[in-house]
Amino acid sequence: MILRVKDIKKSFGGLIALDGVSLDIKKNTIVGLIGPNGSGKTTLINVISGFIQPESGSIEFKGMDISSMKPHQIARLGICRTFQLTRVFRHMTVLECMLLASKTHDTGILKLFLNPGEVSKKQNADIERARNILEALDIGHLGNEYASSLSGGQQKLLSFGMVQMTQPGFVLFDEPVAGINPTLANKIFEKIELEKKSTTFLVIEHNIDILMNFCDEIYVMNKGKITAFGTPQEIQCNKSVIDVYLGG
Amino acid sequence: MPFSSQIIINSMVTGSIYVLIAIGLTMIYKVLKFANFMHAELVTFGAYMAYIINVSLGMDLVYGLIIAFLLTGILGIITDRLVFKKLRSKGSDVISMMIASIGIGLLVRQIIQESWGPQLRWYEFQDTTYDFLGGSITGLQIFILISSTLLIFLLHFLFMKTRTGKAMRAISDNPQLAMACGIDTENILLWVWFIGGGLAGIAGVFRGADTRLVPLLGWEILLPAFAVVILGGIGSFYGAIIAAYVLGFSENIGVAVLSELSISTGYRPAIAFIILILVLILRPSGIMGTKEET
Numbered sequence: 001m002i003l004r005v006k007d008i009k010k011s012f013g014g015l016i017a018l019d020g021v022s023l024d025i026k027k028n029t030i031v032g033l034i035g036p037n038g039s040g041k042t043t044l045i046n047v048i049s050g051f052i053q054p055e056s057g058s059i060e061f062k063g064m065d066i067s068s069m070k071p072h073q074i075a076r077l078g079i080c081r082t083f084q085l086t087r088v089f090r091h092m093t094v095l096e097c098m099l100l101a102s103k104t105h106d107t108g109i110l111k112l113f114l115n116p117g118e119v120s121k122k123q124n125a126d127i128e129r130a131r132n133i134l135e136a137l138d139i140g141h142l143g144n145e146y147a148s149s150l151s152g153g154q155q156k157l158l159s160f161g162m163v164q165m166t167q168p169g170f171v172l173f174d175e176p177v178a179g180i181n182p183t184l185a186n187k188i189f190e191k192i193e194l195e196k197k198s199t200t201f202l203v204i205e206h207n208i209d210i211l212m213n214f215c216d217e218i219y220v221m222n223k224g225k226i227t228a229f230g231t232p233q234e235i236q237c238n239k240s241v242i243d244v245y246l247g248g
Numbered sequence: 249m250p251f252s253s254q255i256i257i258n259s260m261v262t263g264s265i266y267v268l269i270a271i272g273l274t275m276i277y278k279v280l281k282f283a284n285f286m287h288a289e290l291v292t293f294g295a296y297m298a299y300i301i302n303v304s305l306g307m308d309l310v311y312g313l314i315i316a317f318l319l320t321g322i323l324g325i326i327t328d329r330l331v332f333k334k335l336r337s338k339g340s341d342v343i344s345m346m347i348a349s350i351g352i353g354l355l356v357r358q359i360i361q362e363s364w365g366p367q368l369r370w371y372e373f374q375d376t377t378y379d380f381l382g383g384s385i386t387g388l389q390i391f392i393l394i395s396s397t398l399l400i401f402l403l404h405f406l407f408m409k410t411r412t413g414k415a416m417r418a419i420s421d422n423p424q425l426a427m428a429c430g431i432d433t434e435n436i437l438l439w440v441w442f443i444g445g446g447l448a449g450i451a452g453v454f455r456g457a458d459t460r461l462v463p464l465l466g467w468e469i470l471l472p473a474f475a476v477v478i479l480g481g482i483g484s485f486y487g488a489i490i491a492a493y494v495l496g497f498s499e500n501i502g503v504a505v506l507s508e509l510s511i512s513t514g515y516r517p518a519i520a521f522i523i524l525i526l527v528l529i530l531r532p533s534g535i536m537g538t539k540e541e542t
Contacts, residue, residue, distance in 0.1 A: 049428065075430035087425040089418050100414055101429050112410060166429070 002027040002170060002200050008047055008057035017043040018054070019224035023202075030192060030201045032211040032232075035221035036244065041204045042084055044221070045172045048202075049081040050074040061170065076103070078169035082176060084204075086155045090148035094139065094158055097147050098130035099123075101162035133161045136191070153180055160188060164195070173203040177210065189214045212236065220244070254383035255500045261389045261458060263496025264396035268451035269469065270476040270488040271403060272444030278420035278483045279440050280336075282345040286327065287448055287473070289356035291466030294320040294449025295456035296360055302371050309373045309457065316449040324445025325438055327352055333434070361463040369461040371453075392454045399447065400489060407485065412439055420483070472499070472520040479527050481534030490535055498523055 005023040009016075017040045025031050033041050046052040048059055050071040059067040066074055075081075089097045111119050134140040137157045142150060147158060156176070163171055176192075177185035189210055192201055205211050211218060212232040220228040220241050228241045235241055269291060276284045297319045298312030331348055376387045406413035415436045418426040427433055448466075455465060462468075476495050480487030502519040506512070527534060 051424065051427070070432075071424075071427035072430050072432045075428055081428050083424070083428075087422050089421040089425065091421050092414075092417060096414065100418055100431075103430065162429070 001025060002062060003048070003202070004058075004060040005044075005048065006058045006060075008044070008054045008059070010043060010047060010052060010054050016224050018047065020057070021221070021224070021226055022057075023219060023226070025200060025202060026216075027200055028196055028198075029216040030196055030203060030214055032215035032218040033202060033204045033221065034206070034208070034211065034218060034235075035227075039221040040224040041221055042174055045081060045174050045202070045204065048074075049079060049172055075166075078166075079172065080163050080166045080168035080170070081172040082159055082163060082174055084174040084178070086152065086159050088147040088150070088155050088158050088162070090146070092147055093144050094134065094147055094150070095127065095130055095143040097158060097162055098134065098165050099126055101165040102126050102130070103166060130161075130165060133164050134158075137161050153184060156180055157184075157188075160191070168199055170200045171202070173201060173205070175204055175206065177205065177207060185210060252383060252504075253381040255497075255504055257380065257383050257385050257389065259497040259500040260493065261392055261496070262499060263493035264392050265451050265454050265458070266469070266472055266476050266495055267400065267489050267492035268396060268447045268454070269473040270480065270492050271400075271485065272447045272451075273473055273477050274480070274483060274485055274488045275416070275440050275444040277477065278485075279416060279423075279437060280332065280342075280345065282342040282349065283474070284349045285346065285470070286349040286353040286356065287444075288466035288470035289353040289360075290320050290324060290445050290448035291452040291455065291469065292360055292463060293323055293356055293452065293466075294446075295452035295461055295465050296364060297449065298453040298456070299364075299369060299371065299461055302373070303369070306372075309371050309453070312371070313450060313453050316453045317446040320449025320452070321442035321446035323356075324441035324448075328437060328441045333437075357463055357467065364461075364463070366463060371457050371461070373457070388457055392458065395450075396454075399450070403443075403485070406443075412436065416440060468517075471517065471524075475520040475524040475527075478524060479534055481536040484534065484536040487534055487536030494535075495520060495523060 001024050003023065003025040005021060008018050008021045010018040021040070021044055023031075033044070035041050043052065047054050050066070050069050050073065054067060057067070058065055061074075061077060061079060064077070066077065066079075069077075089100065092100070131140060131143060134143055137160065139150075139154055139157050139161070142154065147155065150158060156179075160176065173192075177188055180188070185207065192203075193214055195201075203211070203215070215232055218230065218232055218235045219226055220235060220238075222244050227244065228235060228238050230238065269287065272290070273284060273287050276282075276287070294316035298309065298316040301307050301312035301315050302309045331352060332345060335345055335348060373388075377384050378387070378390075407417060408414075415426065415431045416439065418429065418431060419433050419436055423433055452466060455469065472495055476488055476491045479494060480489070480491035499516055499519050503513045503516050506515055
């Protein structure tokens with residue numbers, strides 16, 4: 001298992017958002033996380049990525065306890081996350097956003113002065129990698145545009161490109177294709193499937209057809225608890241899931 | 249003669265001092281989203297730190313300038329760790345942060361006043377006056393102009409080329425995404441306070457050397473500094489640079505006009521107020537600000 005979440009609890013005032021959630025996620029899989037609005041899916045991603053501290057329970061990534069780590073420390077371990085509402089650095093160019101996401105893009109002040117040759121070499125390699133990723137996402141021509149000038153769909157693609165740029169071991173996707181046309185949504189998931197060789201994905205998504213086509217396993221949440229788990233076929237036949245989520 | 253070469257020189261010097269203060273204010277506003285009133289006292293603190301080195305210890309003012317930069321930057325970090333970090337961790341709003349900054353500012357100013365008294369003081373240094381295009385410029389003024397320009401280019405290099413500078417821009421743009429990209433925001437904030445505070449310290453030494461030292465040194469130029477930040481477009485680094493010189497010219501031309509009209513030049517501070525009010529009415533987003541930033 002690459003990620004083990006054990007008995008996580010979190011409440012906000014009187015509202016119990018996570019009530020003993022446990023997940024086991026195998027390496028190099030795409031795992032779906034579904035559930036009605038307010039079931040605790042985004043809170044779970046916030047807890048795993050360190051943005052919210054759980055009240056109890058533990059989270060292990062590659063055998064290491066990360067439950068008390070800060071978001072940037074978790075990101076540096078190779079866990080990358082996206083946000084439900086697409087976030088990009090609006091006042092930076094597309095290329096700058098991509099470079100900032102790269103872990104190898106280390107242009108520290110001292111290094112710039114002490115070893116400018118090495119920095120420049122790394123930077124050129126990063127720029128080439130960023131351009132290749134942007135080309136593959138059909139937004140290669142927008143490298144010098146400000147991220148704020150991109151359309152909603154293009155910002156989603158940039159956000160996906162930034163994820164690829166981090167070369168993550170594990171990605172937490174919070175509705176990566178919400179509001180995107182079906183053709184583009186399928187294209188993004190085809191790319192996610194290609195990345196599966198080196199990366200593991202936990203994906204919150206409401207598009208059931210996409211989840212059924214691309215996920216290896218699916219967890220279902222309701223009222224802060226995991227209520228079902230299985231392969232897409234098993235989930236599709238689960239009566240409680242149909243009642244709660246798939247709507248008969 | 250509103251556009252005499254002397255007015256241009258004086259305006260450039262005034263603008264150079266405003267720019268150093270406004271950049272620090274802008275940096276802190278961009279990442280922490282509050283108007284840091286304590287910035288005025290960082291200016292005064294820097295000026296008096298250089299006074300200790302220059303007058304009390306009898307060393308060259310250049311050493312005073314370097315020490316003022318370092319100590320004021322460190323004071324910025326200390327106040328952040330002791331006060332603002334704690335407020336952030338408690339989820340305090342920007343109003344609480346602003347009021348806290350006024351409180352710390354008062355404390356720093358009172359300590360300075362208690363230590364050195366309210367009387368005017370001067371640095372000890374030799375200055376030479378040169379003729380320049382029909383006007384005169386002092387060695388100090390040349391030093392202020394050159395070093396401010398160099399600092400602006402260094403900051404541009406920092407923001408555009410270094411990971412630390414890019415991280416500052418990223419945090420001001422979207423702090424949560426910055427964290428998700430692996431940026432240690434608290435560590436970057438230390439740099440913001442150090443550089444912003446240090447620049448205020450340098451501005452204090454320049455202002456003190458160009459005029460005189462007094463515990464209200466920073467407070468006197470806080471309003472023009474805020475006017476610069478608003479005129480430039482709140483949070484805009486490049487806007488603040490342009491606005492600093494615009495205000496520098498407006499003040500000095502305004503003073504010349506007031507003299508020609510036989511009106512007291514004591515109205516000089518009102519020029520910043522008038523510009524501030526006009527900008528807020530006519531173009532609240534400033535020279536380079538966007539609606540989103542205001």
